Ligand SMILES: Nc1ncnc2c1ncn2[C@@H]1O[C@H](COP(=O)(O)OP(=O)(O)OP(=O)(O)O)[C@@H](O)[C@H]1O
């Protein structure tokens with residue numbers, strides 16, 4: 010029913026636009042007065058006052074109506090529901106709805122059949138009621154709007170303000186979503202920190218959430234906070250990120266320099282898109298490339314020179330992750346290097362500097378802040394990366410800086426904590442939120458830092 | 472003044488005897504012979520012959536797009552940085568073809584410096600801007616020597632008094648006119664023999680322009696200068712010789728006075744009286 014009403018409202022919107030337009034023309038012709046706003050704005054005005062209130066009502070209805078229906082049904086079916094737990098009540102409602110509106114029914118009984126009938130009749134009533142309400146709103150808006158159309162009406166201002174409100178609403182949605190996610194991270198983390206002290210988490214050096222529970226099964230008596238030390242994960246994350254940057258920074262930067270200052274147009278027009286394709290490869294593909302090609306290769310190579318290399322190594326994951334972020338570094342650096350004005354290059358060349366002297370002494374210093382921020386964005390991307398590490402670096406929370414050993418990272422542990430059947434409020438599951446919060450704080454700090462550097466850089470040439 | 476002359480100028484002084492002389496007896500520093508320039512398919516200069524007299528200011532004038540900048544950029548091979556640009560003919564500096572295989576562009580540009588239309592100081596300190604050229608050419612053996620070069624260059628560019636207390640501040644923080652004089656100081660610091668200037672005052676206000684013009688007149692004593700300008704008054708004020716370009720041809724070249732008072736070609740006449748361009 011929602012979609013029917015919605016489409017009708019949209020159609021009304023279009024019709025009202027046209028009507029408002031022609032009415033404005035008609036009014037101004039009849040009174041021989043020039044319109045304050047162009048006819049199109051009158052159309053927009055009429056459409057907005059006619060449809061938008063109804064649209065808002067419709068949205069409100071679609072959000073709250075199911076709840077109201079549920080509550081009515083629950084109070085009507087009290088006989089059948091007495092003594093049921095909350096999940097059981099939910100299952101009851103789910104089945105009743107399925108019977109009434111179609112869907113997969115678990116099993117049925119008299120109570121559910123009764124509730125289903127109730128659902129069906131209630132929703133018929135509610136559909137009709139809302140239909141009438143919408144029609145009334147549209148009619149009222151239309152009458153009011155049409156009356157308001159006089160040549161002196163400032164329709165343009167109204168439409169402009171409505172546009173602004175719409176834009177504000179959209180940005181507010183984006184912002185509130187972000188805030189919501191962060192808040193939920195924080196609240197779940199707080200629950201975790203009730204079981205495991207913050208300091209044990211942030212500074213603990215032992216990570217093995219599998220052994221978190223004191224006592225087994227039904228005799229489980231508590232949570233052992235000692236096994237939730239995040240340091241090994243942070244060390245693993247940093248090790249892999251460091252290796253990745255060691256790979257990506259020189260290759261990305263030098264290829265950016267080549268592309269922006271040395272490559273001919275043809276080479277550039279081919280090489281740049283190819284590099285960007287690198288950015289489009291799904292990370293899972295990089296992951297099995299790392300696990301199946303690079304890791305065995307590194308192990309073989311290590312053994313041939315007498316090193317013991319575990320089959321999953323930080324080096325393999327880091328190198329492949331480095332390859333993955335090359336396009337980031339190179340395309341962002343390419344942008345900032347290109348942003349260095351040609352006049353500076355000419356000035357340097359005019360003094361007898363060679364191309365590489367010009368790049369080293371003028372272009373790179375001028376582009377440095379931008380390059381730094383490109384690197385930082387690449388780092389924060391590497392820190393958040395999961396797939397490659399899951400597949401190539403292993404799950405062992407070793408606290409080591411030896412790149413030939415298996416390590417694990419924050420993101421990988423979040424995945425392993427949440428895979429499989431979990432109780433939602435066990436310390437193990439909640440730890441994932443705490444890790445998420447930690448990761449968020451780190452990347453946020455990096456991004457803020459990078460943005461500040463970029464901002465400083467922008468000020469230089471304007 | 473002679474004491475302040477740097478190694479490069481002294482060297483040319485010694486070589487003056489070897490330079491060909493123009494009909495009025497002035498030595499010729501640079502000589503363009505039948506210079507053709509193409510950008511891709513499009514020809515921008517047609518057989519330009521021009522002598523640049525030593526210790527003179529030569530002004531290049533002409534309507535927009537006639538090839539003045541193109542010609543100027545040929546004189547220190549700045550056109551090499553443009554992929555599609557091809558230069559034909561000969562350009563001699565002290566009787567040597569600068570497009571010869573054996574010529575090192577780096578060395579050439581140290582001898583033939585360039586100042587651009589828009590001031591383009593590097594985003595470095597004032598000191599580093601001027602020290603840039605000497606550093607890349609290894610002109611100073613010690614910090615003291617470098618300080619000396621920077622100070623004299625700034626002095627010659629008439630900027631020293633204004634900036635001597637803030638040599639560490641960024642060159643980009645100066646006013647437009649100061650920036651342009653900084654760029655001139657930067658060019659002087661490598662002791663060039665010839666300085667090319669492409670509309671050096673077009674981004675400056677009248678007072679800054681006057682200062683730069685005054686400077687150009689002083690620099691003539693030690694350097695040979697070629698300047699592109701759109702301002703007839705400026706050409707008349709600063710130059711001894713004027714060359715008029717039109718649609719890629721060098722129409723007429725002569726004493727500035729003669730060009731402005733008694734042009735031989737109708738096109739020159741039309742241009743300087745403002746009938747086109
Ligand atoms: N990089 C380039 N690529 C292609 N064509 C060019 C390039 N530079 C200049 N030209 C062409 O060469 C011709 C001469 O240009 P040039 O810049 O020398 O003119 P100009 O006399 O300096 O003009 P202005 O007074 O406007 O600076 C013009 O037709 C221009 O379109």
Ligand SMILES: [Mg+2]
Nearest residue numbers: 539540541669
């Ligand atoms: Mg020009």
